[in-house]
Amino acid sequence: MEQVIPMQIDVTKTFKNTSVKVLDFLVDSMFEFVDQEFLPSQSNFGPVNELGGEVAVTSGIRGKIPDDFPEGIYIRNGPNPLFGGLKSTRSVLGKSSHLWIEGEGMLHALYFSRDGDVGDGGWTVQYNNRHVETETFKLEKQRNKPSFLPAIGGDPPAILSAYLLNLLRFGKVNKYLSNTNVFEHSGKFYSIAENHIPQEIDIITLETLGNWDVSGAWNRPFTSHPKRAPGSEELIILGVDEVKPFMEIGIISADGKELIHKADLKLNRCSLCHELGVTERYNVIMDFPLTLDINRLVNGGPLVEYNHEGYARIGVMPRYVDADSVRLFKVEPNCTFHIINSFEDGDEVVVWACKALDSVIPGPDMALNQFGWLRRKLKPTSTSKENDISPDEGNLLSHAYEWRLNMQSGEVNEKYLTGKRLSMDFPMINGAFSGYKNRYGDAQVVDSVASSASGMLKYSGLAL
Ligand SMILES: [Fe+2]
Known part of the structure; x- marks a missing residue:
């Protein structure tokens, strides 16, 4: 006799998946993403692509690197939006837009070492860049399209609905940018923007190692400029x-x-x-x-x-x-x-x-x-x-x-x-x-x- 196996249905999961699909449909039908344009005089604010690895800097160094210059790594952080640039949206509720301070963080690193023979005076200078891979960065990258609605600038009804829809779909009102600063504490390095906790980074590979919540004790925004006492x-x-x-x-x-x-x-x-x-x-x-x-x-x-x-x-x-x-x-x-x-x-x-x-x-x-x-x-x-x-x-x-x-x-x-x-x-x-x-x-x-x-x-x- 054939055995009948009862089908297990996870009602909560099914409901959640359906809700996300409905909300995605709602966003896709109501909101049109529009690229924010750069004027020619603003083009140096445009995003760049990830290199995918270190490259030697063999030109563009003007002057001479001093002999007593320390070996080491110079890192800077800055907004570098995914999907071609910052966005605004149009809908029946009006416009909502990103602010110029938004855009996913990208680390840019220059590595200065004396052990090579490339470059000036025996110095080797390498450059690399890489996005800071926050939780929301990975989510949007995986969806392969702009997903969070801009929720800071624009018409109040559009901002408010963006705020709520981001919260319902992703559990947070805005993306984690991690695009403002890099700092060191106790021998570890972190990328930070003040709407979330720091992201620990590997300064050699620029890989993102994860959230730093101080052993679970700090789960709120964190200043971009912490200070050593x-x-x-x-x-x-x-x-x-x-x-x-x-x-x-x-x-x-x-x-x-x-x-x-x-x-x-x-x-x-x-x-x-x-x-x-x-x-x-x-x-x-x-x-x-x-x-x-x-x-x-x-x-x-x-x-x-x-x-x-x-x-x-x-x-x-x-x-x-x-x-x-x-x-x-x-x-x-x-x-x-x-x-x-x-x-x-x-x-x-x-x-x-x-x-x-x-x-x-x-x-x-x-x-x-x-x-x-x-x-x-x-x-x-x-x-x-x-x-x-x-x-x-x-x-x-x-x-x-x-x-x-x-x-x-x-x-x-x-x-x-x-x-x-x-x-x-x-x-x-x-x-x-x-x-x-x-x-x-x-x-x-x-x-x-x-x-x-x-x-x-x-x-x-x-x-x-
Ligand atoms: Fe600052």
């Missing part, structure tokens, strides 16, 4: 999230295995604080009026907005305390992404940074002339005639700036450090002086003319 090997980190707690500070042990301190700063808005500062005793955070607000989006406003009149505060907290011990100093409204250095000077905590009066994020309203918006705000102020100046002309250009925060009196003094003739950003100092009073720093100098002509920030020199 002065006088110790501990790592100070920050996480800014779109839901409460909006900002948390963390301290990771020197061996990278343990989160030894965590504090919710109890801010009442999601301020997009891109970098934190450290001094010998304090952590320094920026609560400036560039904010991400889901409620604002639901009510028809932008998800990300810079409010020129919003309050701005700098928070200073002893290294291991909680929110109750944070001193918040009110400063002039501004937009600052990068801190040059911070240190203690008598009773004062001094913060040096590159400050602008407006934010390049999220960028212009899509209904406006976007190119004109950028061109006006990147216009070199020194070349404008008095009667031609519009109130926001040149406001995206950042300048070296100082805040002095008196921990005893609560007084604040602030001023420009270098005047406004040169606009600069992406500052670096000798890491040994991070958190201590220093004399020198480097920054990239904005080419105001090229920036205002192309509508994108371009840099043409270094300032020391």
Whole structure:
């Protein structure tokens, strides 16, 4: 007699698969992906392909590599979108778009070694590049088509629906970019963008080794610019999230295995604080009026907005305390992404940074002339005639700036450090002086003319 084997049906799995198919169908029928175009003057922002392995750099080296130059690897990270470039979408709900800061991270590495005979003066220089393979990168690559809907810029109904559909289909509202920085801690190397945790990378092969969640203790956004605590090997980190707690500070042990301190700063808005500062005793955070607000989006406003009149505060907290011990100093409204250095000077905590009066994020309203918006705000102020100046002309250009925060009196003094003739950003100092009073720093100098002509920030020199 023939045996009848009952068929096992996994109802949950079947339902889930069906739901994904329905949602995919919905997205494919409702949303049209459109390539964001580059003007010829913006083409150096276009994506490049993976090389698939190291190549020798045999030309393009100008000058001579110094004899005492150290052997080693120089790595940089940056957005390099899959599928030919950043996308926007069109639907009955309006437009939604990526911001220029989005795009999957790609690592670019230069390997300097003396053991070869290729190149200048016995040096061998090799180059390689490779995408950071986050969970969402692998998912989109496997699907072989743009899948996450752009969910930051554009018309509020389109952004909101993109947000929800990404969440329903993939369990997250946006892609993990890992495209902003590379850092080292305890002998390991990580790629990072602040919407997710770091990705450990192999700096020889550029292979992505996986998430770093500090032994399961840190499962929220992670700053792109973590700082080594002065006088110790501990790592100070920050996480800014779109839901409460909006900002948390963390301290990771020197061996990278343990989160030894965590504090919710109890801010009442999601301020997009891109970098934190450290001094010998304090952590320094920026609560400036560039904010991400889901409620604002639901009510028809932008998800990300810079409010020129919003309050701005700098928070200073002893290294291991909680929110109750944070001193918040009110400063002039501004937009600052990068801190040059911070240190203690008598009773004062001094913060040096590159400050602008407006934010390049999220960028212009899509209904406006976007190119004109950028061109006006990147216009070199020194070349404008008095009667031609519009109130926001040149406001995206950042300048070296100082805040002095008196921990005893609560007084604040602030001023420009270098005047406004040169606009600069992406500052670096000798890491040994991070958190201590220093004399020198480097920054990239904005080419105001090229920036205002192309509508994108371009840099043409270094300032020391
Ligand atoms: Fe940065």
